[in-house]
Amino acid sequence: MSALAPGARVSDYDYALDPSRIARYPTERRDASRLLVVPRAGGDLRHGVFTDLVDLVQPDDLLVVNESRVLKARLRGHKPSGAPAEVLLLQPRAVGSEVLWEALVRPGGKLKPGRTVVVADDLTVDIVDSTADGGRLVRLRTPLPLEQALERHGRLPLPPYLEREAEDSDLERYQTVYARVAGSVAAPTAGLHFTETLLAELAERGVETAPVVLHVGPGTFRPVEGDDPAAHPMHTERWSIPPATADALARCRARGGRVWAVGTTVTRTLESAAGPDGRVQAGEGETRLFIRPPYPFRVVDALITNFHLPRSTLLMLVAALAGYERIMDAYAEAVRSGYRFYSYGDAMAIV
Template sequence: MRTEDFDFDLPRDLIAQHPVEPREAAGLLHVGAELADRRIADLPGLLRPGDLLVTNDTKVIPARLSGKRGTAGVEVTLHKAVNGLTWKAFARPARKLAAGDRIDFAEGFCALVEEKGEAGEVTLVFDTTGGDLLAALDRHGVMPLPPYITRERTGDPKDRHDYQTVFAEQTGAVAAPTAGLHFTEALLAKLSAAGIERVAVTLHVGAGTFLPVKTDDVGAHKMHSEACDISAAAAAKINAARAAGGRIVAVGTTALRLLETAADDDGQVHSFTGETDLFILPGHRFKAVDLLMTNFHLPRSTLFMLVCAFAGKARMEQAYAHAIAQNYRFYSYGDACLLEPEDAR
């Protein structure tokens, strides 16, 4: 498969810069045997009693920092924790950094470059005074919005709320599991009243989710690994729901990738703690997920490839063409779609 096979033209004015309010008013394109234009508020009526929502409870940290190497400005975006004070990060301009360089972010808050990697990646060891790293990030960092959302360098304080899901509990993500941004406590109450339950899993989304596929052959693309966890109790609830005839509804591609990582060939989900770099392409046999709720993704991205694998490439091309024609809002702060698998038609 070629990366160009997953390209499409998207008008820039369809890239959402802010979420709609209330969240339930966002669009929801139901992609089944036919295409149906809905709203997030319609979700309780689109699902069935006994269906189980699997949500990602990761919590986004303010992982984007501006600092100085001497007198030169440096911007870094943390993307993966190595340990408590050591993080992998993407730096700009990385070419001017060398191992041993010190980057000062604020008084009493700095980091040393431990090593340089490829494609602008560095390993940073932080030194904080008067508090831990997460507290320092909370004081001096900004939310790590994707590059297609335009903000001043100092960020927009409103994003501290807007770019965090109602499920967020486990600190560690540097990008939001954006399908979860559509949910509110009021919507969750309606889903519960309709007999639709939910369970949380954790995948700490990394900034690598925004990296484009630069190889001509999609199989040559290297996925960044992400830390994740499914508890034994969560796995048991997922398996019980499916055994009782309920459908497993992955809220976002992160939840789907984790479920597919933790499922055996018979579709049983097992407890799992570790990392996943699962790259899902057309031809993948899905084992653990019956429906996928997800936002609209970038052309030539691993996430658009994933939805093509789940719902069928031709059908997703048709769905995205429809979404563009109907002015659906794209990407992290945009609208969503509810996908039935290709073999469900």
């Protein structure tokens, strides 16, 4: 039996990280994060700061960003008995003529179908059914537009590894400056480094920017169990690509420019929507695409991303673009050099 290639096992994506390197708060300025540049063709890794992107992205290139906005999806309330309860909304699901929400609830053993959580006088959550993965289907009852009700009564759902509650500063800093379409339960974190000033500087250089939307679901934090990536049930996420972005992608290809994906969410969106010839059509849909070595990229040439958790599907995605050994060497260098990791951490440019 032949040996598996490096990067074929989940355990190949393990690495040691001191907990002190997990960034629990963002840098004072968005674009002050460090940037590790990883050339796909080989050569030395380069250390810099995020504003160096102005020199990395060329005028013929296209920068694609994810305009999804994080919902205030964590709802705290109480059962009719007065006992505290919590609901974390995950994603909407059409059931017949109504829209229910997949959710996680606490205490799970007590909040069975038929129970109710009172969040406020104008927001109640009905537990409708259980889901196969231990979650719930819930109905939100409110006289307000849903986004307004969540904005009024919800809290931002920060990643569990931050080990803290959301604070007022997170209301701004855990959203990108271009977030527009509410629907994510986690931020598309590569975009957190961009400022209006940096985007303006890129535009002045002739760099075109185009939006997509992919709503980040909770599966982004789901660990990969076992040692065979192919056995992992990849999570589903919803995406949309407007006609103007499809046109911008076609123009970029025609002029010989590179497509830069700002984050793994943009990468997943573009590669999911691409035809066999690499052309991307406008539209919307759901994707379960699991990008891992040796995935043949059809659209994305360069990627801006943060540093991801060990054994995660996101680490496998960046390894597919940069090469397994290349990315693991880059992570080892980042650990040695004191980079900050995960959602509020530093950035990497694979180019």
